[in-house]
Amino acid sequence: MKYQSQLVAKNYFIAAILLFTGQILFGLIMGLQYVVGDFLFPEIPFNVARMVHTNLLIVWLLFAFMGAAYFLVPEESERELYAPWLATLMFWIFLIAGALTVIGYLLFTYSDLAALTRNELFPTMGREFLEQPTITKIGIVIVALAFIFNIGMTVLTGRKTVISLVLLTGLVGLAVFFLFSFYNPDNLVLDKYYWWWVVHLWVEGVWELILGSILAFVLIKVTGVDREVIEKWLYIIIAMTLITGIIGTGHHYFWIGTPDYWQWLGSVFSAMEPIPFFMMTLFAFNMVNKRRREHPNKAAVLWALGTAVMAFLGAGVWGFLHTLAPVNFYTHGTQITAAHGHMAFYGAYVMISLTIISYAMPIMRGRTANGEKAQVLEMWSFWLMTIAMVFITLFLTAAGILQVYLQRFTEDPVPFMVAQQKIEIFYWLREFTGLVFLIGLVLYIYSFFVKEENVAA
Amino acid sequence: MDTERTKPLPGDFAIWIFIFAELMVFGVLFIAYAVTRSLHREEFAYYQQFLDRETGALNTLLLITSSYFVVKAVLAIKQDKVQQCVNGLGLALLCGCGFLVAKTLEFSDKFSAGIRLSTNTFYMFYLSLTFFHFMHVILGMVILAAILFKARAGAYNHREHTGVETGASYWHMVDLVWIILFPLVYIIR
Amino acid sequence: MDHSVSTRLHHSVNTWAHQQTRAKRIWFALMFLTVFVYTCGRFGFSSQWFVILVLASSLLKGYWIIAEYMGLRQVARKWRWLVQGWLVLVIVLIVIIHQL
Ligand code: HEM
Ligand SMILES: [Fe+2]
Numbered sequence: 001m002k003y004q005s006q007l008v009a010k011n012y013f014i015a016a017i018l019l020f021t022g023q024i025l026f027g028l029i030m031g032l033q034y035v036v037g038d039f040l041f042p043e044i045p046f047n048v049a050r051m052v053h054t055n056l057l058i059v060w061l062l063f064a065f066m067g068a069a070y071f072l073v074p075e076e077s078e079r080e081l082y083a084p085w086l087a088t089l090m091f092w093i094f095l096i097a098g099a100l101t102v103i104g105y106l107l108f109t110y111s112d113l114a115a116l117t118r119n120e121l122f123p124t125m126g127r128e129f130l131e132q133p134t135i136t137k138i139g140i141v142i143v144a145l146a147f148i149f150n151i152g153m154t155v156l157t158g159r160k161t162v163i164s165l166v167l168l169t170g171l172v173g174l175a176v177f178f179l180f181s182f183y184n185p186d187n188l189v190l191d192k193y194y195w196w197w198v199v200h201l202w203v204e205g206v207w208e209l210i211l212g213s214i215l216a217f218v219l220i221k222v223t224g225v226d227r228e229v230i231e232k233w234l235y236i237i238i239a240m241t242l243i244t245g246i247i248g249t250g251h252h253y254f255w256i257g258t259p260d261y262w263q264w265l266g267s268v269f270s271a272m273e274p275i276p277f278f279m280m281t282l283f284a285f286n287m288v289n290k291r292r293r294e295h296p297n298k299a300a301v302l303w304a305l306g307t308a309v310m311a312f313l314g315a316g317v318w319g320f321l322h323t324l325a326p327v328n329f330y331t332h333g334t335q336i337t338a339a340h341g342h343m344a345f346y347g348a349y350v351m352i353s354l355t356i357i358s359y360a361m362p363i364m365r366g367r368t369a370n371g372e373k374a375q376v377l378e379m380w381s382f383w384l385m386t387i388a389m390v391f392i393t394l395f396l397t398a399a400g401i402l403q404v405y406l407q408r409f410t411e412d413p414v415p416f417m418v419a420q421q422k423i424e425i426f427y428w429l430r431e432f433t434g435l436v437f438l439i440g441l442v443l444y445i446y447s448f449f450v451k452e453e454n455v456a457a
Numbered sequence: 458m459d460t461e462r463t464k465p466l467p468g469d470f471a472i473w474i475f476i477f478a479e480l481m482v483f484g485v486l487f488i489a490y491a492v493t494r495s496l497h498r499e500e501f502a503y504y505q506q507f508l509d510r511e512t513g514a515l516n517t518l519l520l521i522t523s524s525y526f527v528v529k530a531v532l533a534i535k536q537d538k539v540q541q542c543v544n545g546l547g548l549a550l551l552c553g554c555g556f557l558v559a560k561t562l563e564f565s566d567k568f569s570a571g572i573r574l575s576t577n578t579f580y581m582f583y584l585s586l587t588f589f590h591f592m593h594v595i596l597g598m599v600i601l602a603a604i605l606f607k608a609r610a611g612a613y614n615h616r617e618h619t620g621v622e623t624g625a626s627y628w629h630m631v632d633l634v635w636i637i638l639f640p641l642v643y644i645i646r
Numbered sequence: 647m648d649h650s651v652s653t654r655l656h657h658s659v660n661t662w663a664h665q666q667t668r669a670k671r672i673w674f675a676l677m678f679l680t681v682f683v684y685t686c687g688r689f690g691f692s693s694q695w696f697v698i699l700v701l702a703s704s705l706l707k708g709y710w711i712i713a714e715y716m717g718l719r720q721v722a723r724k725w726r727w728l729v730q731g732w733l734v735l736v737i738v739l740i741v742i743i744h745q746l
Binding site: 464484487491527645 | 662665666669670672673676680681683684687697700701708711712714715717718720721722723725728729732733735736737739743
């Protein structure tokens with residue numbers, strides 16, 4: 001590790017993995033509730049479990065992104081972090097606020113939580129992914145501002161690289177678009193319209209900048225390829241992301257009451273969104289093939305390549321599957337959407353987080369790479385989780401196709417719940433595959449505790 | 458001499474990936490336009506009359522000429538003629554500015570006539586296609602300007618001029634796309 | 647001056663001058679085609695033939711830009727075909743769809 005202050009990232013990564021575990025546990029609870037409807041009722045109703053599952057995902061990814069920024073920005077900027085103490089302080093504030101919010105979800109009925117946090121003063125609650133009480137949202141903004149200030153000062157007063165500037169742009173964008181979560185108009189069309197500015201412009205816009213810059217950083221480190229080459233690829237991937245992704249928001253404006261032309265704009269532009277993801281795949285494999293050194297951290301290289309492939313599959317291929325308006329007319333809000341959401345989030349953002357953690361954690365623990373045994377375990381966990389996610393996606397896709405057919409496409413469509421009953425078998429399969437995913441995750445965590453002699457320092 | 462077909466793609470390989478991606482995007486947009494036009498023949502033919510073909514033709518001439526200046530700039534730097542290269546890029550940028558001005562006037566004319574994306578399908582296509590291309594002209598000009606400044610600082614010579622070729626390739630792509638876009642949207646009924 | 651170097655230099659300058667002229671001729675041709683087609687349009691050619699004429703001129707212009715200005719004439723065939731294939735494909739599809 002080149003700079004002492006990079007060490008602040010460690011807490012962020014640990015918290016990320018713990019919350020990740022929580023997310024998966026709640027996912028398994030819900031997966032069971034799909035088929036055993038009254039499981040854990042009334043303690044944890046489905047809607048609460050879902051809220052916890054998705055909110056934990058977002059929060060742990062934010063922890064991982066912040067950790068990644070705190071780790072890579074000092075190294076890129078060639079200076080210590082502007083204010084390491086601020087990073088640590090924000091860590092605790094964010095962790096406690098996050099924990100309190102989740103406890104709030106679990107202990108109170110949602111409407112009671114809204115009353116308790118005085119939602120009526122400034123109503124922002126009640127929308128998917130943005131369920132947090134207003135006070136938590138304000139907390140998130142404060143943490144984000146302090147974080148961006150800290151990272152920004154480090155970047156601007158140090159060596160400026162393409163990687164750190166792209167990362168900074170992505171982080172600023174993340175914060176800016178989150179502000180739309182405070183805008184909660186009564187008009188449902190407008191509400192949905194701006195809601196997507198948070199959700200879509202995050203995952204198919206600014207987060208891709210974060211993803212690209214973390215990937216580029218790790219690739220420089222593990223392949224030794226010239227920075228210039230890597231930066232050029234990064235530029236072009238980013239440009240393509242923005243060209244397609246911004247107007248691509250239109251693929252959510254097909255049926256919400258927005259003007260017709262969105263069916264064209266949304267279809268055409270979002271159909272191009274797979275391109276930057278495909279470029280990322282080309283980029284990662286090209287760089288690894290041109291590598292100038294064999295980095296001892298094989299696991300990190302595997303995660304990086306895995307990210308490039310799975311992000312393309314999940315976001316690119318499964319996104320394209322239902323992004324054209326005539327197709328989306330039938331698939332909108334079905335299990336096809338769920339299949340895509342799972343593989344895209346895992347393939348792009350979960351995996352890039354695990355990539356940087358895999359690369360940075362050994363270094364922060366005083367070695368270039370983990371020993372043989374720990375790495376083998378980590379690679380096992382890579383394959384278990386990744387293959388499990390592929391199967392979860394395939395099962396949900398099968399369920400989705402059947403659902404679309406039975407409920408929307410045939411001459412005599414059946415009601416929602418009848419269709420659900422007929423695809424139950426896929427939900428069971430998904431739940432078992434989820435257990436395999438959990439085993440992968442446990443192995444992953446266990447790989448941090450393997451004791452080994454002779455580890456390269 | 459002209460038969461040698463062994464050179465690598467001019468400029469950085471990465472820009473070519475980008476160019477191929479962009480060509481795909483425009484290709485899909487053009488085909489989408491053509492299909493929709495064939496479904497709404499009367500509507501399209503009617504509103505096409507109101508497009509400004511004079512400025513359109515002028516813009517074609519401007520883009521072609523600027524492409525020519527860019528070619529001259531590339532040829533110049535291969536002979537270490539830095540000043541000529543800078544001049545070529547400068548003139549190309551000037552033509553680009555001309556394009557932007559003409560197009561802005563055209564847009565403001567349409568807007569003041571109350572035409573919006575939601576006016577009808579034809580105007581939706583017309584506005585989004587031309588505006589999307591407009592943004593590409595701006596992006597191309599940003600790239601050319603960056604190269605101009607680097608060239609003036611002496612960053613290129615007969616051995617090392619990948620940057621100039623990279624920007625040139627992108628700019629020609631912007632020109633190429635307009636060569637199809639203009640007749641497609643403005644002329645063919 | 648070493649004889650071989652001097653001929654090589656001469657040769658390269660010659661090529662360069664040649665390339666200059668070539669670029670200028672292409673420019674003239676592109677300008678001429680544009681003005682020509684525009685004038686035809688002015689005189690009210692609006693038949694199917696005019697559509698073919700317009701698209702043929704686009705095809706030719708695109709061909710020149712790709713081969714000469716982008717410089718793909720000297721590049722491995724697969725790249726040139728990729729870009730020119732794009733051009734031909736798009737224009738042919740436009741014609742077919744137009745005739746439907
Ligand atoms: C890593 C990037 C991506 C992530 C994390 C992601 C995630 C998601 C999620 C979670 C949803 C469900 C939202 C909801 O309704 O609650 C969704 C919907 C959707 N995504 Fe993505 N996505 C990504 C990229 C893409 C791409 C590149 C495309 C297109 C090519 C795409 C196309 C769609 C479409 C069309 C929907 C709406 C589905 C419906 O109508 O129900 N996504 N995405
Ligand atoms: Fe989206």
